[in-house]
Amino acid sequence: MAQLWGGRFTKETDRLVYSFNASISFDKRFYAQDIKGSIAHVMMLARQGILTDYEKDQIVQGLEGILDDVESGRLEISDKYEDIHSFVEATLIERIGEPGKKLHTGRSRNDQVALDMKLYTRDEVHLLDNQVEGLLHAILAIMEDNIDTYMPGFTHLQKAQPITLAHHMGAYFEMFRRDHERLQDIYRRMNTCPLGSGALAGTTYPLDREYTARMLGFDGGPTLNSMDGVSDRDYLIELLSALSTIMMHLSRFSEEVIIWNSNEYQFVEIDDAYSTGSSIMPQKKNPDIAELVRGKTGRVYGALNAMLATMKGIPLAYNKDMQEDKEWVFDAIDTTKGCLALFTGMIRTMEFRKDRMERSARNGFTNATDAADYLVNHGVAFRDAHGIVGQLVLTCIEKGIALDELPLKDYREISDVFEEDIYEAISLETCVNKRITTGAPGRHAMEETIALYRKYMEEY
């Protein structure tokens, strides 16, 4: 047991209490951020005349040495310390003696941990955003290749109207683009520096909080209320909410990949590198990655719920409950990063069976709306047109054929408005390419959208 406090205690901490209280097993993850924050703090203390330059140099060198040694594996972060802050401080004192004892001047572990967690998550937001960027590139590449790949668009998982694969993928581009914007927004709002808030009420030392905020890259400057500075966890809740939304999008996409990869659909074939087999059924190639992404979504939602529940009853300012923020957030970040990486790899290597998609679009009466529109264009009221085409569909179902295979004679038996040009009007190509309003799948509209997306990615 190695802890930073003990002066006022007359008994040793109970072993169980000690391990229940300790956080080193998980907060050691942000040792680099802890050291970086301490270096900024000490530089500021010297600048303000609170420490001498000699003391500062000793401490900074000592801290840099600890960082190097942890990074190279020469120094192991031992679980005998209560938390990462204690480990760094105790190791510093062990290594440089007296000056090390001044590191914690004008600081509390409350503002220290608030800073470390912010520095850590801020870096992670960047990494997550890079992964979202990679996914958007992968989606855009599929779009560019599939402007003319016809497929059925679905509502209620029933074939509805013909679209293209580019259009379908574009919906996901929109979702992940909003995710990117959410991450950026969170980054901007969280970017204020809690260091200098002290335990809760600031300190009596003349700290220069603007200086440390600037040094640590907090564009928003220091936090403006020290109680909030040590106890704000909103940014983690926002982050977990953004991660949950990313996972929800990945999960929807995964669900489609699973359906499309099924024997019945065969719209896609997942690459061997991203599928797994069955131990008993030799014929199987399972979409495990997509299923796992779908499955892990619940885990990230769980983190968001846990964090909200943890925070709801906490009076100002710091309370130990807040130590519970870490494992959830770390797990949610790791999970989302893992899922983004695997999912992106899976769709990059996935084969789209264009022939199967097109055949499916031809065989599901997806052009029925267009047949009705044909009648409307010839003066028939939409409601009547709807009824006429309904009868035609019924005839086709009886005969086991598609609308474009029904002879003109049969069309005219139901309505003499139909002429030879009905076939042209309900061809897949026409159905798709007449839809050219902004956001629609028609080639012209899609090319414009793709140009906007290309520009978006250039400016990412």
Ligand code: ARG
């Ligand atoms: N391990 C603690 C946490 O994660 C660090 C802050 C401890 N502060 C305290 N007053 N005990 O929240």
